[in-house]
Amino acid sequence: MNNRRIFSMDETYAEYVRDESQFTGEAKSISFPRSEEEIRSILRELREQGIPVTAQGGKTGIVGSGVPRGGHLMSMTDFSQVLDFSETDGKYLLTVEPGLRLTELKQALARLGGPVRLFWPPEPTETSATVGGVAATAACGIGVYAYGDTKQYFEAARVILADGTVREIRRGEHFLTIDGQRLDELDAFLGSEGMLGIFSALTLRLLPCTAEQWGIAFFFKTESEAWAFADGLQGNPLPPVAAKVTAAEYIDGESIRLLEERKELLSKLNNVPPIDPDFDAMVYLEIAGEESGIESMAEILMERALQCGSDPDRAWAVSGEKELEALRTFRHAVPETVNLAVEENHRNHPEITKLSTDISFPGKMFSQVMDWYAECLRDLNPAHCIFGHIGENHVHCNLFPENLSEQEQCEAWMRWVLREARGFGGCIARENGIGKVKRSWMPKDDAELMRMHALKKIYDPEGFWNPGNMF
Numbered sequence: 150m151n152n153r154r155i156f157s158m159d160e161t162y163a164e165y166v167r168d169e170s171q172f173t174g175e176a177k178s179i180s181f182p183r184s185e186e187e188i189r190s191i192l193r194e195l196r197e198q199g200i201p202v203t204a205q206g207g208k209t210g211i212v213g214s215g216v217p218r219g220g221h222l223m224s225m226t227d228f229s230q231v232l233d234f235s236e237t238d239g240k241y242l243l244t245v246e247p248g249l250r251l252t253e254l255k256q257a258l259a260r261l262g263g264p265v266r267l268f269w270p271p272e273p274t275e276t277s278a279t280v281g282g283v284a285a286t287a288a289c290g291i292g293v294y295a296y297g298d299t300k301q302y303f304e305a306a307r308v309i310l311a312d313g314t315v316r317e318i319r320r321g322e323h324f325l326t327i328d329g330q331r332l333d334e335l336d337a338f339l340g341s342e343g344m345l346g347i348f349s350a351l352t353l354r355l356l357p358c359t360a361e362q363w364g365i366a367f368f369f370k371t372e373s374e375a376w377a378f379a380d381g382l383q384g385n386p387l388p389p390v391a392a393k394v395t396a397a398e399y400i401d402g403e404s405i406r407l408l409e410e411r412k413e414l415l416s417k418l419n420n421v422p423p424i425d426p427d428f429d430a431m432v433y434l435e436i437a438g439e440e441s442g443i444e445s446m447a448e449i450l451m452e453r454a455l456q457c458g459s460d461p462d463r464a465w466a467v468s469g470e471k472e473l474e475a476l477r478t479f480r481h482a483v484p485e486t487v488n489l490a491v492e493e494n495h496r497n498h499p500e501i502t503k504l505s506t507d508i509s510f511p512g513k514m515f516s517q518v519m520d521w522y523a524e525c526l527r528d529l530n531p532a533h534c535i536f537g538h539i540g541e542n543h544v545h546c547n548l549f550p551e552n553l554s555e556q557e558q559c560e561a562w563m564r565w566v567l568r569e570a571r572g573f574g575g576c577i578a579r580e581n582g583i584g585k586v587k588r589s590w591m592p593k594d595d596a597e598l599m600r601m602h603a604l605k606k607i608y609d610p611e612g613f614w615n616p617g618n619m620f
């Protein structure tokens with residue numbers, strides 16, 4: 150390779166050919182560009198040699214979409230400056246380079262100063278993820294309950310296409326028609342897993358922070374009590390007060406036990422008290438708004454939790470940024486311990502990868518969906534746990550095979566359950582992507598996949614970007 154920024158792959162870079170799914174790939178070369186010009190110069194050389202490129206962010210993905218399958222690996226983590234901030238008529242926009250990590254974004258927002266404190270609603274819980282990775286997966290955080298889909302918080306993007314041209318794409322300016330449906334061109338790139346082009350800048354839409362925020366964790370002795378409480382959140386509207394529920398997360402008993410067993414491995418949980426082994430489920434809520442509104446809302450929720458069998462005196466309730474962060478750390482420790490368990494099994498059996506559903510069921514009741522999962526899991530032997538968003542019944546069912554035969558059994562279950570879920574009204578690849586882990590599980594006639602095929606033909610017919618992703 151002539152370009153001094155392209156390095157041959159060797160063991161120094163071993164950590165770059167794996168993500169949190171434990172899927173492991175390979176690459177011939179790697180680069181760490183720091184500017185759009187540098188990216189274009191590297192791409193020019195690779196294109197001339199016919200070498201395909203996989204873009205990579207923070208490697209926190211859980212489907213192997215940023216893991217290369219041959220070709221060149223372009224890590225974006227050194228391309229991470231904050232570029233511009235503007236405010237027009239109450240619209241706050243921040244433009245950043247794609248390698249900026251979410252921790253760095255939070256720090257940058259705190260540094261903005263000004264009379265209004267701002268935040269970026271998507272905030273997927275893994276803060277070492279990059280903004281480019283979030284854009285490419287359209288990942289959602291726990292705030293999805295109140296703030297909705299991630300895509301709407303991107304206002305514009307600069308995208309480098311396979312032929313090296315750079316496009317500035319602004320929301321609402323260009324539309325495509327795919328399968329008879331009108332699609333904003335920006336939304337075509339968001340969630341496309343790096344299959345259409347590489348983001349070189351992203352403009353984020355920010356919102357003003359609310360006056361106060363509280364977090365409450367309710368514990369239940371049976372899962373069905375927690376499901377009834379979640380049903381109430383969905384079906385029984387909360388009265389209008391000067392506050393709203395901004396996050397509603399469900400954590401089942403197996404997830405709690407997994408967390409308790411591995412607590413000592415996560416030093417940040419040192420101060421978290423042990424959870425009574427009698428508890429078999431937990432619902433974590435965040436409430437934001439005016440203090441008086443939050444207090445009224447908390448009272449209503451405590452009353453409802455009590456009616457569903459949860460003792461409000463044993464709930465964990467916190468206010469203030471630091472305390473809330475501690476409770477969020479606890480919530481985040483659930484997927485972290487799940488991933489640790491997968492990593493342990495992967496160490497013993499390298500063919501084991503993360504096996505997790507990512508299905509939402511809009512319009513159904515929570516208990517209906519959990520009953521459906523219970524029925525689907527009835528004859529499956531390997532251990533499993535379930536946690537995730539109560540909104541749209543978007544929980545993740547994680548399986549823990551311990552050997553090759555169980556891995557195969559679980560993969561077969563995944564293929565089967567995705568088809569069953571479609572029949573039950575599910576949207577089967579909601580926030581984590583398809584990548585290289587899930588592609589063989591997906592029904593070939595999936596609408597999202599068909600749409601990606603059509604977009605790939607338009608933007609990257611020669612398959613320059615991310616070989617092996619999705620299809």
Ligand SMILES: Cc1cc2nc3c(=O)[nH]c(=O)nc-3n(C[C@H](O)[C@H](O)[C@H](O)COP(=O)(O)OP(=O)(O)OC[C@H]3O[C@@H](n4cnc5c(N)ncnc54)[C@H](O)[C@@H]3O)c2cc1C
Nearest residue numbers: 206207208209210214215279281282285288289342343348
């Ligand atoms: C403990 C844990 C908790 C998590 N919680 C959540 C959660 O609550 N919600 C959720 O949705 N996800 C969650 N995730 C998954 C993960 O954090 C997200 O998918 C995240 O968006 C990945 O970002 P990344 O920077 O790590 O990207 P990577 O994993 O490196 O890559 C992901 C995709 O982005 C593409 N990409 C990266 N940068 C660019 C670029 N500049 N241009 C084009 N394509 C690019 C890659 O090619 C790849 O397809 C969690 C992961 C972990 C480990």
